[in-house]
Amino acid sequence: MDKTQALLVLALALFSLGLAGVVVRRNLLVMLMSMELMLNGVNLSLVTFANQMGAAEGAVLVFLIFVVAAAEIAIAIPIVLLLARRRHTLDADAYADLKG
């Protein structure tokens, strides 16, 4: 297994861990952090491909993903704050109003 394959395995493992975190955890903030983990896995795979192919496009896309992730967090956290202020809890199960 050469360097590229090992790094891709790591990136996919991080992505799956992030996905597991979003599905499995109750706390809204930890779910957000798992989403960031997923984004980091994707970034790692992009940088690995950019390194392997010698193409600068990978690095550019990584930079754009940084910007998008920052913008996303800047909105997601205030939304979580407002929700938590209404229900006084961060438990995701308390927001099951649309269920059933």
Next chain:
Amino acid sequence: MTWLLANLETILLAVFGVSALAGGVLVVVLRQPMRAAMALISTMIFLGGIYGLLGVHFIAAFQVLIYVGAVMVFMVYVIMLLDPRDPAFRRRFSPLLFPGAAVALGLAATLIRGVAPGTAPAAAPAPARGFSLAEFATAFLNQYWLHFELTSVLLLAAVIAAIAVIRVARGDHG
């Protein structure tokens, strides 16, 4: 000693990779959100180290600067402000624990089998190398200027949305 120096890159890559993975596991598993945040910060810094080893130092700098220096600061700020006696701490996992874990494992296994089937890959079309900031900047502003402008519009939208959220928050309890 010379073996250590000759294979230093591989050893460091292995160490950083295993530590990043351990941090990722800790993010999903730890009960307290602040500790999960610290684990995520350590994962991000180790990933920055991996980017540095791959030769893209400016991406490593941006990773630490944007992710750790802005995104995680915001996350730590919010965890500091919210009530620590939240019941979500006591019940850590949702009812979807086993199906969720099984799906994630299956996804990981499928994807990893597709990427690293056990046979050596064909030779890469260009030799693996890192980039200098000059190359990146030229590519960024010559070919991808439209993406750059669109992301600045996205950031403007994020700023306006954040101000709107503050207005709503003030209206709620004001």
Next chain:
Amino acid sequence: MIQDLVVYALYIAYAIAVLMTFGLVLTWVERKQAAVMSDRIGANRAYLRIPFTQVKLVWWGLFHGMADGIKMLLKEDFRPKPYDWYAYMVAPWVVFTPVLLVFAVIPFGGTLVPGQLSPALAGWFGERSYPMQIARLDAGLLMVFAFGGVSVIGAMLAGWSSSNKFSLLGALRAGSQMISYELVLALTLLGLILIYGTVDLTDIVRQQSGTIGALPAWGIVYQPFAATLFLAAAIAENKRIPFDLPEAESELISGYFTEYSAMKMGLFMFAEFIEIAIIAALFTTLFLGGYNLPYMHDGGFTLPGGREIAMSHGAVVVTQVVVFLAKVFLLCSFQILIRWSLPRFRYDQVLKFAWKFMFPLALANLIVTVIVVWALRA
């Protein structure tokens, strides 16, 4: 390979020695300079007695720094019942480490060619030359910003994990202040990056080695306004007076490090003093020409009359290192001067100053720089 390792290990040892010495000496400079400014004598009680005599060495109060260090080490390491013991333990290190790491990208001298230092070394080193910088990265200035962002988290973790409302207030203030001024810091430097066309600190120092007219071609001549804004933003980032609300002594006891004692508290204070030296080193590198003196180049001096003063390689290296340290020391004294002259800002004033005053000014500086550069190149 081994030669590279030896030289870089030497650089790292030099960096750590310089930073630790600056941290210790600056505690003494702060006291003594404050005393001189207020027409007092200053702290001069700590002394060393030569054994078997009654001769007491006072040395203008230099031993107070040593006494402080020993006190920090030997004090009782009081442990409150923190919210989160792991964050409590880790926070001082998260604040201390990035401050040391910034020095890795700062050039503290020109190029070292060990082969020209002495014939004995020439045999082993051959023709290798090493830039006197621990890490020669083409994104040096970005690394500086990156490491500056990491210490914010340490300050916030420290305040949150001590279960103390005053510490929490200090942590919130520290976090908001540091993020706001980090942004201003980056903006003030954009004009400079535009003029020099690079973020590599070695290149920036090299481009400052000429003269324009009678003045040396230093950054402060090209961007004087950005230099003052940078210094103000950097002092705010370091949470020194006049921006030291997060650790305001008369308001919050000790702010976010109230519940820390002995060595951990020592780490926080030390990090703050070393950061004074780091800010001075950054300002020197970006605006004051780094290790350069006017008319100096790698072989000696070339004075404007055409006269050449040739110097051996060892003399050139030593001159560059000494010049760098002297400039850093002058800037540290200047920061201490500011600290003992100005009163403290109120907290809303601190944030208003960042967002409503310095941010527009930095943008205006950038716009003017862009217009001037474009006009001069057209």
